[in-house]
Amino acid sequence: xxxxxxxxxxxxxxxxxxxxxxxxxxxxHLYFYWYRQILGQKVEFxxxxxxxxxxxxxxxxxxxxxxxxxxxxxxxxxxxSTKLEDSAMYFCASRDTQANTEAFFxxxxxxxxx
Amino acid sequence: xxxxxQSQPEMSVQEAETVTLSCTxxxxxxxxxxxxxxxxxxxxxxxxIRQEAYKQQNATENRFSVNFQKAAKSFSLKISDSQLGDAAMYFCAYEGRDQxxxxxxxxLTVIP
Numbered sequence: 001x002x003x004x005x006x007x008x009x010x011x012x013x014x015x016x017x018x019x020x021x022x023x024x025x026x027x028x029h030l031y032f033y034w035y036r037q038i039l040g041q042k043v044e045f046x047x048x049x050x051x052x053x054x055x056x057x058x059x060x061x062x063x064x065x066x067x068x069x070x071x072x073x074x075x076x077x078x079x080x081s082t083k084l085e086d087s088a089m090y091f092c093a094s095r096d097t098q099a100n101t102e103a104f105f106x107x108x109x110x111x112x113x114x
Numbered sequence: 115x116x117x118x119x120q121s122q123p124e125m126s127v128q129e130a131e132t133v134t135l136s137c138t139x140x141x142x143x144x145x146x147x148x149x150x151x152x153x154x155x156x157x158x159x160x161x162x163i164r165q166e167a168y169k170q171q172n173a174t175e176n177r178f179s180v181n182f183q184k185a186a187k188s189f190s191l192k193i194s195d196s197q198l199g200d201a202a203m204y205f206c207a208y209e210g211r212d213q214x215x216x217x218x219x220x221x222l223t224v225i226p
């Protein structure tokens with residue numbers, strides 16, 4: 001079965017540094033998402049992306065965050081200047097069409113900000 | 115707005131016994147997906163079972179089955195013949211037109 005892949009599986013970064021989390025969605029999918037889960041808390045929506053632009057974002061997704069699909073296969077989440085509270089599990093997901101199809105999650109990237 | 119509620123923060127079950135995890139949701143949409151995800155200590159999100167809302171038949175996947183009550187907006191997970199490896203955090207999730215909505219999770223302990 002096709003799958004969404006995320007790299008790296010674990011990233012440790014110093015506070016204030018920029019970090020880029022990478023995702024390779026399923027090849028024919030058109031809608032892409034980032035979610036995060038702070039340890040011990042629920043999974044939270046960050047942003048959705050379609051047709052090379054953000055279609056929806058949550059209040060968590062502030063100016064420190066950006067997303068990009070640089071080459072038609074990767075879908076990246078950049079955090080410009082990481083804070084301790086950005087430490088979380090970040091999940092990428094993709095789906096084929098908007099209506100009535102399911103999305104598939106990657107295995108997640110654990111980000112630790114020290 | 116869509117919400118997903120898991121009213122059981124923790125559950126425990128004896129090995130080989132059956133346990134049911136509860137989930138309710140609220141939505142005005144008619145077509146959607148529902149999921150149960152398992153999250154072990156590695157924190158990877160592992161899909162356990164999925165249910166399409168337009169299908170009346172309850173989904174089953176080996177020892178895992180759901181009781182989907184669309185009118186009641188209820189989606190419980192039954193784990194039969196529980197195994198030690200089933201111990202994990204379980205999240206119920208609703209997928210609508212725009213995004214996923216997750217419950218707060220139920221921590222399942224399996225007692226040998």
